[in-house]
Amino acid sequence: MSIRTAVVALGIALGGAAFAVSAGAGQAAAITPVVAPQDGIYFGVVLDHGETVALQHSPLVGMLNGPLTNEGLFYLDEKSVYNGGQEVDGVVYNDYLEFSGVTAEAAASRSGWIAIALVDPASFAGSPYAIRQVLG
Template sequence: MGIRTAVAASAIALGGAAIAASAGAGQAAAFTPVIAPEDGIYLGVDLDHNETVALQRSPLVGMLNGPLTTDGLFYVDEKSVYQGGVEIDGIRYQEDLDFAGVTGEAASTRSGTISLAVVDPAVFAGSRYVILQVLG
């Protein structure tokens, strides 16, 4: 694992914990961790809408923008303004995506969410990270 992967993986885990801690007093659940090595997912988090908004408002989105944009595989909602690009083997590739923009779009909708994970590049088309956007 390279230093960029290690830093981004740590940031995902720490960022999820920080968002969960600050998402609001009285909320029962925190972010949902995802670990599924059998599916090629080493470490991931599913953020609810409040956590997605908190991520977008934090400096963490800027720190993650570089590695997640250059080495990430994005699955964007069909209603996203980022739809388009080229579809190869059922995966849509878009050249002008960035993590901050995709997260901002999810945060600005009524129930948009983001999930992100550190994944096995052999399983995910050479990408180290997967970002899933749901606009609700």
């Protein structure tokens, strides 16, 4: 699979996730799109707590688990159980880290949320995806 195909596939998946999560989160849903090419962020979405919970309870978390776990760069909350692991070239690797687990942890916290973005691999340690987790 070429990088262009991967980007298009993830873009479609993120768009579908944004639609499905906003539909499941009710009228107060407010998925926030993020585009910041100057920072190496091509496109992303910030999911509030309700949207994070809705994503965790949807089949999309399983579909995104593979590519985001294998190729994603995670920025975890300092209270996350997934912090730790081996640091290589400034990137911490944790064998037990999965996108679904990071999402579940944020959904289970009082006001946790996640953000997912397609990013410039040159700016993000070779990863095409960045995932940020904040716990409440």
